[in-house]
Amino acid sequence: MMRDEEELEKFRNNVREWIEKNVPEEIKNKGDSASVTALREWQRKVYEAGYLGVSWPKEYGGWGEDPLKEIIVREEFAKAGLPYANLGLGVSVVGPTILLNGTEEQKKKYIKKILTAENIWCQGFSEPHAGSDLAGIKTKIEDKGDHFLVNGQKIWSSYAHIADYCLLLGRTGDPSERHKGMTMVIVDMKSEGIKVSPIRQITGRSEFNTVYFNNVKVPKENLVGKIGEGWKVAMSTLNYERFNIGTILFAVERILRDVSKKYSNEQLFNLAEDVVALRSFYRRLLERIKKGYVVGPEAAVIKLVASESIQKAYEIAVSNMGVDALIMERQAGFNPEFTYGLLASRSITIAGGTSEILRNLLGEVILGMPKG
C-alpha cells in the first residue's frame, strides 16, 4: 500500500516537472482559447509523454496504467490551469464508449487517433425537442441493406464545426417505441448532406452548433452496439460524460485556492467542505474502477456536485473582484478568467444532463424513490 502511494507521488512529481518544461507559450497564455492547431499539437505532445489515455488498453494505443494515475494527471493539469484533451468529445466521451461497445475494427480504427487528436469528434444526441427527454429523439436511421441513411436535426452539438466524426443517436424504430427503437452510429462529418450551423454562446464564442442531416449515407460497419440497442450505448456514453465533467472538481479546488489568497469568508469555507467530500467520493469510485467496475449512475452525483460547485466558486470570485470583473480582455494586470468562467460555467449544469434531471435520476435509481 505504502509502495503504491509512494509510486503515485513520484508519478505526480514527474507530471508537474513535465508540465513546467513542456507547456508551449500559446497554451500557457490562452488556455482553451488557443488555436485549434496549437491545441491539437498540445494534445499530441501530452499523449506522447504518456499522460493521455493513461489507463486505456495498450493494444489500441493507450498506456494500460492505473486509473488513479490518469486522475493525478488531470489534477495537475487543472492546478496549472491548462487544457487537457478538450478539443472535441473524443477523449472524454466517444473513446470510452467505443472501448466498451465498439467492434474490434472500430477500436483499432478510431481509438489512437482520438488520443493523438488526429480526429476530432462530436456527439449528436440532443434535438430541438429532445434534450432532457432524450427518448423523444426523431432523427431517422434507415437500414437500406448495404448502408444506413440518416435524416434529421441535432442541436447543441459541441465542436461539430471542426469535427471529423459524430457519434450519433437516431431512431431505427417507430418514435412510439421510445427507448427501444434507437440505434447508435458513427457518421463521417465529411459525408454529403451534412450542414453545420454555429450557435453563439453567452461568452461570445461559438463552440456548439445545429447540425442538419439530409440523406446522409453511413456504412454498415459504423454501427455501434446493436440495431435497436442505442439507448444502452447512449447511457454508457452519458455516464462517461458525467464522470468526466466531474473532473472540474480539480478546477474548483484551484479557484478556491486562488480566491482564498485574497479573501476569506463563510461561503468559501462551506464550498471547500463540499469539495473535500466530493473528492473522497471520487477517490472511492476510482478504487472500484481500478478493480474493473464500469462507472454507473454515481457519475451523476459527481457531475451534479462538481458543476454546481464551480458555478458557486466563480460567483464568489467575481463578487469579490468589484469593477475589475467587467474587464473581459486579457491585459496587463488583469486576468479575465473568473468573469469568463462565471459566464461559461452557466452551461455546466445543463450539458450532460441538467441538475434537475440528475436529481430525478438519483432519486429514482439510487434512492429507489417513486418516478416523477
Ligand SMILES: Cc1cc2nc3c(=O)[nH]c(=O)nc-3n(C[C@H](O)[C@H](O)[C@H](O)COP(=O)(O)OP(=O)(O)OC[C@H]3O[C@@H](n4cnc5c(N)ncnc54)[C@H](O)[C@@H]3O)c2cc1C
Ligand atoms: C454547453 C453545452 C454543450 C452541449 N453539448 C452537447 C453535445 O455536444 N451533444 C449533445 O447531444 N447535446 C449537447 N448539449 C445539450 C444538452 O445535453 C441539453 O441541453 C440538456 O440535456 C438539456 O436539454 P434541453 O436543452 O433540451 O432542455 P430541456 O430538456 O428543454 O429542459 C429545460 C428545463 O426544464 C427542466 N426539465 C426538463 N424535464 C424535466 C423533468 N422531467 N423534471 C424536472 N425538470 C425538467 C430542465 O432541467 C431545464 O431546466 C449541450 C448543452 C450545453 C449547454
